[in-house]
Amino acid sequence: MPHCNTLIRNVTVIDGSGSEPQGANVAIVEDRIGEIGKLDGYTAEHIVDGSGKVLAPGFIDVHTHDDLYLIRNPEMLPKLSQGVTTVIVGNCGISAAPVQLSGELPDPMNLLGEANAFCFPSFAGYVAAVNEARPAVNVAALVGHTSLRNNHMDRLDRAANPSEIPRMRVRLQESLDQGALGLSSGLAYLSANSASTEEVMALAEPLAKAGAIYTTHLRSETDTVLDAMDEAFRIGLRAKVPVVISHLKCAGLDNWGRAGEVLQSLDKAISRQDVGCDCYPYAASSSTLDLRQVDDRITITITWSNQHPEMAGQTLSQIAHTWDVSQIEAARRLQPAGAIYHSISEDDMRSILRHPTTMIGSDGLPNDPLPHPRLWGTFPRVLGYYSRDQGLFSISEAIRKMTGLPAQRFGLTRRGLIREGYNADLVLFDPERVRDAATFDYPTRASQGIDAVWVNGMLSYRNQASTGQRAGRFLPRQAPVSKS
Ligand code: ZN
Ligand code: CU
Secondary structure, eight states, X not given: OOEEEEEEEEEEEOOSSSOOOEEEEEEEETTEEEEEEOOTTOEEEEEEEOTTOEEEEOEEEOSOOXXXXXXXXXXXXXXXXXXEEEEEEOOTTOOSSSOOOOSSOOTTGGGXXXXXXXXXXXXXXXXXXXXXXXXXXXXXXXXXXHHHHHHHOSOSSXXXXXXXHHHHHHHHHHHXXXXXXXXXXXXXXXXXXXXOHHHHHHHHTTHHHHTOEEEEEOSOSSTTHHHHHHHHHHHHHHHXXXXXXXXXXXBSGGGTTOHHHHHHHHHHHHTTSOEEEEEOSSSOEEEEOOGGGOOTTSOEEEEEESSOGGGTTSBHHHXXXXXXXXXXXXHHHHOSEEEEEOOBOHHHHHHHHHSTTEEEOOOOOTTOSSOOTHHHHHHHIIIIIIIIITOSSOHHHHHHHHTHHHHHHTTOTTOSSOOTXXXXXXXXXXXXXXXXXXXXXXXXXXXXXXXXXXXTTEEEEETTEEOSOOOOOBOOOOSOOOOO
């Protein structure tokens, strides 16, 4: 009689490919998905009744800053509670490795943790630390351009010179050899803004041979967003590598309504090269406090401040009023600080979220004491609010954007689909009840309707709580990233 560890019966399978939901029984055998089908006569140690529930591949959060958080907090509840089973770290040009600090932690590397947490001069050292921490979710990692600049440059407000670029390349190549997925950049940030396009092109050059990828927080997400997209596409074309535009948006009041132009530019690029993007389902962004983004017409909430921690949770306008100064002056006094900017149009965000090439990425900031709710709410918000309640796209399409598409884009083999022989990263949820509960006022509330999460075959989350099992793995770069 065939036997399996866990048998999920009478469940609606949404397999991650975008195909229609199908009724089935699914067997988990050790860390793999066993048979899928009728499975009559199977015996199992655990039988789960899936009636009325959906079984999907575990969600892949393609855009995270969990690099150091997951080592200190391997339970990874902000993500596991959403059904996320894999996180990609090292985005926006900032990665925990390879990093050697001498002096101040450059902005925005301070989003990842305190200076003393950066103790991985080599990528291999980071991989070993992840394996030792045994996080509850799988981890794959990019190498940050700003991190590389930090290692080899005395100051970051200039372009790298011809002797620094080869040194950065050596560290990048070493990291690729040790399993990094590719290179990320954060050209909008002042620590990388002075880098020339040629500097990034030179660094992107070794990616193609390694089958690696280039992801980018664009040089601009505001007025000159189209130029910034062109720059990213040119880097991809020159280096012959796939490009992912991180958290694609058009930000700032003056750019509301420009999603059409942005998507037209994206579609044009897709017709000639391998390009994708990710997006979080909120009309507000969050990062370190950037004086260039201070605008009296939008609401900016301060989430932390080194100089004035007592102001966390207040808006910049309230703080300016209390101090009887302008908002820009208040912002100067708060630095360094973190902020949430309500500067995106809901309609633009929806258009970008709906685009077929768009993956879901939370961009959550786990070290922020008052984080943007995307950290705890992104995936259930897409499933519940945007797909079910608002009808923005079908539930199969929502799941494809968080599973099959990202697995293919980042070359995560045997993940992202429900197929026999694939790793058993699975989430069981109630399609009627699934919803995000984190809000801007209560940002750390766990989502609802996520019934069970398996990571590599281990039941890791159940009844709104971690089971204590932590079965995540470090995922070195595998298959070359491929066109989706
Ligand atoms: Zn970013
Ligand atoms: Cu980011």
